[in-house]
Amino acid sequence: MLSFKDFGRACVVALWFMVLTFPLMVIKVNPIDRVITWRWHNMVWVGVGSFLCYLASRAWQIHRDARLRRIRLGQEEEKEPLSRRILQNPSIYRPLLAAGALFFLAFPGLFSTYQTNIMITALMYVVLGLGLNIVVGVAGLLDLGYVAFYAVGAYAYALLNLHFGLGFWTVLPIGGLLAATFGILLGFPVLRLRGDYLAIVTLGFGEIIRLILENWNEFSHGPSGISNIPRPGFFGIQMSLDQSITYLYYLMIGMVLFTIFVVNRLQNSRIGRAWFALREDEIACQAMGIDKTRTKLTAFALGATWAGMVGVIFAAKTTFVNPASFTFLESAIILCIVVLGGMGSIVGVIIAALVLILLPEYLRAFSEYRMLVFGAVLVIMMVFRPQGIVANIRKTYRVEEG
Amino acid sequence: MDYFVELFFSGLTRGSIYALIALGYTMVYGIIGLINFAHGEIYMIGAFTALIVSTVLSIFGFPLPAIIILTALAAAIWASAYGYTVEKLAYRPLRNASRLSPLISAIGMSIFLQNYVLLAQTPDFLPFPALIPDFDFMEPYAGFIGSSDLVILVTTTVIMILLTLLIKFTRTGKAMRATAQDRKMAMLVGINVDHVISITFILGSALAAIGGMLIASHIGQINFYIGFIAGIKAFTAAVLGGIGSIPGAVLGSFILGLTESFATGYVSSDYEDVFAFSLLVLILIFRPSGLLGKATIEKV
Numbered sequence: 001m002l003s004f005k006d007f008g009r010a011c012v013v014a015l016w017f018m019v020l021t022f023p024l025m026v027i028k029v030n031p032i033d034r035v036i037t038w039r040w041h042n043m044v045w046v047g048v049g050s051f052l053c054y055l056a057s058r059a060w061q062i063h064r065d066a067r068l069r070r071i072r073l074g075q076e077e078e079k080e081p082l083s084r085r086i087l088q089n090p091s092i093y094r095p096l097l098a099a100g101a102l103f104f105l106a107f108p109g110l111f112s113t114y115q116t117n118i119m120i121t122a123l124m125y126v127v128l129g130l131g132l133n134i135v136v137g138v139a140g141l142l143d144l145g146y147v148a149f150y151a152v153g154a155y156a157y158a159l160l161n162l163h164f165g166l167g168f169w170t171v172l173p174i175g176g177l178l179a180a181t182f183g184i185l186l187g188f189p190v191l192r193l194r195g196d197y198l199a200i201v202t203l204g205f206g207e208i209i210r211l212i213l214e215n216w217n218e219f220s221h222g223p224s225g226i227s228n229i230p231r232p233g234f235f236g237i238q239m240s241l242d243q244s245i246t247y248l249y250y251l252m253i254g255m256v257l258f259t260i261f262v263v264n265r266l267q268n269s270r271i272g273r274a275w276f277a278l279r280e281d282e283i284a285c286q287a288m289g290i291d292k293t294r295t296k297l298t299a300f301a302l303g304a305t306w307a308g309m310v311g312v313i314f315a316a317k318t319t320f321v322n323p324a325s326f327t328f329l330e331s332a333i334i335l336c337i338v339v340l341g342g343m344g345s346i347v348g349v350i351i352a353a354l355v356l357i358l359l360p361e362y363l364r365a366f367s368e369y370r371m372l373v374f375g376a377v378l379v380i381m382m383v384f385r386p387q388g389i390v391a392n393i394r395k396t397y398r399v400e401e402g
Numbered sequence: 403m404d405y406f407v408e409l410f411f412s413g414l415t416r417g418s419i420y421a422l423i424a425l426g427y428t429m430v431y432g433i434i435g436l437i438n439f440a441h442g443e444i445y446m447i448g449a450f451t452a453l454i455v456s457t458v459l460s461i462f463g464f465p466l467p468a469i470i471i472l473t474a475l476a477a478a479i480w481a482s483a484y485g486y487t488v489e490k491l492a493y494r495p496l497r498n499a500s501r502l503s504p505l506i507s508a509i510g511m512s513i514f515l516q517n518y519v520l521l522a523q524t525p526d527f528l529p530f531p532a533l534i535p536d537f538d539f540m541e542p543y544a545g546f547i548g549s550s551d552l553v554i555l556v557t558t559t560v561i562m563i564l565l566t567l568l569i570k571f572t573r574t575g576k577a578m579r580a581t582a583q584d585r586k587m588a589m590l591v592g593i594n595v596d597h598v599i600s601i602t603f604i605l606g607s608a609l610a611a612i613g614g615m616l617i618a619s620h621i622g623q624i625n626f627y628i629g630f631i632a633g634i635k636a637f638t639a640a641v642l643g644g645i646g647s648i649p650g651a652v653l654g655s656f657i658l659g660l661t662e663s664f665a666t667g668y669v670s671s672d673y674e675d676v677f678a679f680s681l682l683v684l685i686l687i688f689r690p691s692g693l694l695g696k697a698t699i700e701k702v
Binding site (some may be wrong): 016017019020021023024025027028029031032034036042136140142144189190193196197199200201203204205207208211212215328329332335336339368369371372374375376377378379382383386 | 436437447450451453454455457458460461476480483484487491492495496499501502503504505506507509510511512513514515516517518519521522523524528529530531630634637638641672673675676679680682683686687690
């Protein structure tokens with residue numbers, strides 16, 4: 001239980017944060033008109049908030065320590081996490097899966113075009129999340145420029161359509177391949193580096209791509225972007241706006257299923273096992289005869305392929321691309337999806353993508369706090385639950401006794 | 403020739419600001435092996451604190467020298483407090499976790515702090531009052547070097563010398579070097595490693611805040627996003643010089659500052675950031691250990 005000492009500490013913490021945030025939260029100046037606005041109410045919020053946060057984290061810590069002690073003494077069995085119990089019991093997860101499938105199939109019929117549009121966006125992030133999951137979650141390579149590959153796909157469709165009149169279905173694989181090529185081109189020199197350098201180089205690469213798109217007017221039409229990109233066709237049938245959105249929705253569902261299938265098969269393949277092994281211990285991995293660079297490169301290229309394909313779909317959905325859609329924040333959102341969902345976990349990433357994209361849409365009043373919350377989610381997940389909401393289940397073999 | 407000299411001095415000014423930020427990166431990396439992504443944000447918070455404090459003081463009618471000193475103090479103190487808190491909240495619990503965890507936590511912290519300032523203050527650019535007056539004795543040289551450039555150069559040089567003395571000759575500095583060399587061994591000889599790490603963050607943050615205040619007053623405007631780009635560039639400088647090495651960070655910063663200044667002056671200013679990023683990618687490909695860094699061999 002929480003003791004008096006904890007309450008005392010909480011007071012100190014609250015006081016510290018009140019002083020810490022004082023200049024930025026309380027004072028607001030206007031240097032031109034030379035006016036100061038004092039916002040003392042903010043100080044109260046900070047104080048109360050940090051007091052409660054400290055108590056909550058302390059309570060969680062005490063609870064966890066007590067449980068760990070009981071497990072060590074053998075008084076309590078180590079509990080299987082809830083997500084695992086659901087996923088390993090067919091009589092629970094099958095009905096859930098069926099209900100989910102029905103809901104998603106009936107979605108455009110049940111809700112308005114507006115809602116369907118939002119859902120398409122969410123599904124796009126599901127695929128992006130699953131793609132980045134290969135790179136970050138499975139292979140353990142922190143890629144902060146993932147959005148660059150997304151941009152490559154989107155601009156591939158926009159430009160190929162503009163100059164050569166190529167259609168959606170032709171460009172979809174081209175976009176994927178092009179992104180994969182970029183992935184290999186970037187990855188080849190960089191993947192020999194240690195993990196943290198990789199993070200910063202990919203971050204730089206993402207910014208380079210965006211800056212080039214913004215400044216090279218002859219090539220990419222600069223900041224104003226390219227408009228009038230056609231929506232995907234269906235054997236040349238003319239479709240109304242509503243119909244084409246519904247069509248795009250089902251296309252996206254197909255894309256999600258295809259991604260899940262591929263990623264799932266990959267994870268249990270030879271290369272997938274090599275990725276997991278590489279994430280755990282590079283040196284041991286090399287000692288086992290796994291080609292480090294090639295294995296990493298495959299992960300990088302495959303991750304990029306998904307981003308490229310979703311980029312093509314993104315261009316087709318919005319019928320307009322400009323560099324502003326491909327900022328670092330976009331990469332951060334996708335990373336947040338992977339981290340929240342649980343690195344390497346397919347189910348977790350899907351749930352996280354839906355939650356993180358749909359929640360801000362429906363909680364419009366709080367939409368300005370979106371990025372603040374995303375940042376906090378990254379830190380909190382790493383500190384309190386690094387395995388994510390749905391921990392990845394590794395294939396396990398049991399030896400039958402007797 | 404005048405143009406060349408002008409670009410040279412503006413490059414030096416840029417370089418010294420990068421150096422003030424890069425030192426924070428390099429010291430933290432040297433000690434705990436973490437790229438502190440939130441460091442750029444600390445610099446931005448330092449600049450914002452300086453803006454707020456200096457405006458409040460000037461409205462209350464303080465004289466200019468008092469404003470400058472108090473602002474610098476306040477910016478350094480608050481930025482250090484932020485640096486200390488960030489380390490304690492986001493990095494300390496992850497000290498024994500895998501390499502990826504603290505890195506993700508650092509990115510999260512950086513996004514969080516950016517948006518915190520955006521929400522608490524404003525998303526727009528704010529004008530920053532010019533704190534440094536035009537000196538009379540600088541009049542003849544005004545063509546290629548301004549008074550604030552001179553102040554930035556002098557301040558940076560003084561800070562560098564003080565920092566070197568601190569690290570070379572004081573107990574704290576020795577403890578820092580020991581921790582950087584071998585953390586476990588440092589613990590065994592009785593160094594409070596947590597304490598040393600906190601001090602490193604505090605020092606780095608204070609330097610970044612001074613840099614933030616100087617450059618903001620030099621350029622004349624700030625917003626919540628300045629920390630991101632400045633952070634990446636300072637990191638580039640640190641890597642260029644060899645991350646973990648303090649003279650390396652300074653050398654790398656001046657090279658980067660001059661490169662940028664000449665590239666934007668003679669080639670094109672649209673691609674200013676592209677030059678820095680490309681330089682970063684190139685160094686990491688061809689000489690990942692940097693100019694002054696030692697190539698390390700990973701031992702099992």
